[in-house]
Amino acid sequence: MLKYLKLPTRKVIEMFNMKVVQPARLDPETKFKFRCHKGIKCFTKCCSNIDIMLTPYDILRMKNRLKMSSEEFLEKHTFSKIDEKSSHPYAYLKMSRDEKRSCPFLVVPDGCTIYTDRPVSCRYYPVGQATLKKNMGEGIVHEEFYFFVKEPHCLGYEENTEWTVESWRKDQESSLYDEMNREWKSVLMRRDIPGGKSVLDPKKQTQFYMSSYDLDKFKRYVFESKFLDIFDIDKDEIEKIRTDEVALMKLGFKYLKYLMMMEEALKVKPEVVKAKKAKE
């Protein structure tokens, strides 16, 4: 059933108790036996006292499941934390204030009340995923890899259902979530921005947060500010983002890349560039 994040390795190491992270690096064909089900003694034990960093697609699915706006969801169910190394602001799921710090979506003994829309880190568990940034000489590549998390309370490994890492990812729909979040994840690996700055200023952090997580606010920003006067966006894409939240989320990722001065995912209109140059 549960937790954990797919984050850069360093982060994973910081967040996991190293004793529960198995040191072997897994590939998609690695086999393992695991089964999580309602009848297992440890059922729901892994839904408390955890830190879950949310991805943009997690929030899209959860807020729709709960019939909330992204603003309401963020306000009620998340808190933000600035990553010390990158200065990126990330959203985390707010745990209940009970003794166990239980997940707010956990109902004992039934389990997860948002199961079909649970976050990707809950889907991966007990597999962990991390991304490494490698310079292969022809530019930076991001390499994903997997590892097992074995916590003493989790009895799922004693069951007999056989998986490969890949068949587990498909079964749990982690692969769909990875696909949805791929562009966003590539931004997480960006630890500095050109011009020697290593820390995002508060304005950029606010924009980073909005374009990652707050779809409603980002939509207003696109349609009610000068956004469409500045950026060259295809008419069909503009129409699509009026009704298609995934398309809107992906435009948010392009804007995020623009903010982080990564590849030219969003083009500024030539007349805007010209006008800016004329002023200089």
Ligand code: SF4
């Ligand atoms: S979202 Fe669901 S699966 Fe994930 S920790 Fe909460 S109750 Fe458990």
Ligand code: SF4
């Ligand atoms: S088998 Fe593991 S993942 Fe499933 S409920 Fe038990 S502790 Fe959680």
